[in-house]
Amino acid sequence: MSVQIKTVDLTPKRQTFAHVARRLGGDKPATRYQEATLDLQATENFHYKPLWEPQFWQYDTRKTAVVMADWYKPLDPRQYYYGSYNIARANMQSAGERNFTFVEERGLLATISDAERARVTSLLLPVRHLHWGSNMNMAEICQRGYGTAVTAPCIFSAGDQLGMAQIVSRIGLALDGQTGACLAAAKQGWMSNPAWQGVRQMIEDTLVQRDWFELFTAQVLGVNEVVLKLVYGALEQAFPESGLALAMLTGFMADWAADETRWSDAVLKTVAAESEANKALISGWAERWIARAVTAAEPLSAALLGDHGAAARAAGDAARGHGRKLGLAL
């Protein structure tokens, strides 16, 4: 037996918006992701050239060297629109909150030795600045990119990078009893510790990158796949007293990396598959920025693991292998 509530049945005139139906190949029910994404950005009849960049329209396919017949091909396999994105992140974050409570209640970071505290300060906390630079890059791709399918997930990613910078900052505040002393010391390290200078130079170089798809490639395959993977993968080995607690507190980063990669892989793969020219361009960018990231991360890897940079090189190899799976010539 089932309960059946009788409702008025009205016949709709159409299932979805016409521009969505054209893309679905007919008038069929569309998902919220599709209705909130497809063809949302204006494409023609712009009124004024930007005062700050008069060679382009504010939305202009020529802001990158790669060419797509349709920038709504690189879709988001996670099907994020604002609502589903925020709900997914709130869920991820609530697990992280429980971990912060757990670590704080047991004093897992308060009881570590001064030497360990100094090591975490100098080798983990500065990564918050790398997240901040990454946040700027994703905001840049959002503003500069073309087509909502690619640009909307970029502002989500920018929010993620800021969120992760804040998680690392909270670890710093937990280390020093909420005084900010560790974060201040970490910033000094970011500015002058040789272990970080390659990474800082690399991220500063990305901040002046004007081709937004090259920037995307550099961020995804260089920063995310090499540097961030190296840092978060090294915690337990690099910090013997606090590694497990730090791994718990940065659980968000692991969840995020899996989630982000699903999307960024789809974008890279689709855009590279569009043409031989795209594939060659992206492969060249990937080669260059992975190599940059490896060189940048070697001293950091050596400082974290005492491995003369072997883990950085391994991360680079993994990133190249990853790129090859996406169809890049690496």
Place this chain on the structure above:
Amino acid sequence: MTAKKLSLKQRYEFLTRDLDWEPSYQSADDIYPYDKFEGIKIKDWSGWEDPFRLTMDSYWKFQAEKERKLYAVIDAFAQNNGQTGVSDGRYINVLKVFLTGISPEEYQAHRGFAFTGRHLRGAGTRVACQMQSLDELRHVQTQIHTISHYNKYFDGMSEFPIQHDRVFYLSVPKSFFDDARTAGPFEFMVAVGFAFEYVLTNLLFVPFMSGAAYNGDMSTVTFGFSAQSDESRHMTLGIEVIKFLLEQHPDNLPIVQRWVDKWFWRGFRLLGIVAAMMDYMLPKKVMSWKEAWDIYFVEAGGALFQDLARYGLKMPKYADIATEAGEHISHQNWGLFYQLCHVAGFHAWMPDAEHLDWLSAKYPNTFDKYYRPRFEMWAKQEKEGKRFFFNGLPQLCSCCQLPMLYTEPGDPTKTCFRSSVFKGTRYHFCSDGCKDIFDGEPEKYVQSWLPVNQIFQGNCGGATVPEVLDWYKINVGVDNGDYVGSPDEALWNAWTAQRFSEAS
């Protein structure tokens, strides 16, 4: 020695602006190439007061909570066919105007705040801008999801993105936001953050949402309530921007004043569409445009500018002209829509007797004297089977892009024409406000993609009205023309008849 625990304010700074650093491998001017050419002088970005203190974890949590509630209502609305419960089928036309004219601008704001969220040199400012960029994306997406259900039953909404790029009256909001997006980052902040979100939001957002509440549109009004806390954050950002710019350097004052004057007037012209909506399109009226203007601009705006006087900022130029025009613009605009609805993507209609009396009561100084006779004449012509349509193409103002239909300040019987000559070509304007804006940046406004001029140049699908409407993706006989006799009306009447037959 124990260091002091951070205050909440300091803690927030550690979680935001302290993430920033002084670059040394690249120059700051290369990293932020766009924030100097406007001439704004910032002595010290650390003087920025964070308008709200929201970390990403709280942001995700609050916003996710709001989204869960909002989508529950949207789902319930669809499941229960809430669209049959609105006050009248005419009301849907408000949603058509909103989805084609306003929602795409939320999107533009999203991208614009991503621009300032990346390119302003102050890190605290960037964080606030990025959150607004996220919020604006939320607004356009939730508006689409809210209105999606109406689109399944009513016409005129299904081609909103392409119409926003092409249709003549939609170039009014589009050119407004293109203007802001193509301005420098500080002007964008003043245009959208201050003039639009702070000074004028109560005249845009609130009328639509209150209109939804009064007219049984539970879905849209729930969006409105859900967006309220976002909007109040946006307002605090808008006011902080103005205060910060004025506090930083006295040389900023004349620049900011020019922007405030410009964006007030552009905003006022854009809001003329809302004025017509409030006075003519809502079957159940919230208040008149003039009442809204008096409350939200004359009183609230007056108090705001009194407060800002300590920085030397004055009331926007032509505020008095705008207030005087408040007696006229809704009637003039509805008259325009009425005459042009055969080439528009929504329906128009003649106000009935009760509605005309409401207008007389709300506009005792002007309605009976200037506008009632016009509407009564049109109504008479309709009865005689001689429904009047304007069959030419109207001349457009080279700034706001509205047809040149507004009247002289102080003389509502005379159309206002202004013009300027730039590089040997004459450009026409609907008002002194629009002429001033053009004269301030003629190189910018000569680029305007004026829809009527584009039709004459053959860039809009063809030389005939059916060809142009086809290019506009306006489905003739369905999306356009009078409400009376439209498929929307037929559907609404069928639902109403069904309701009565079931009730009896």
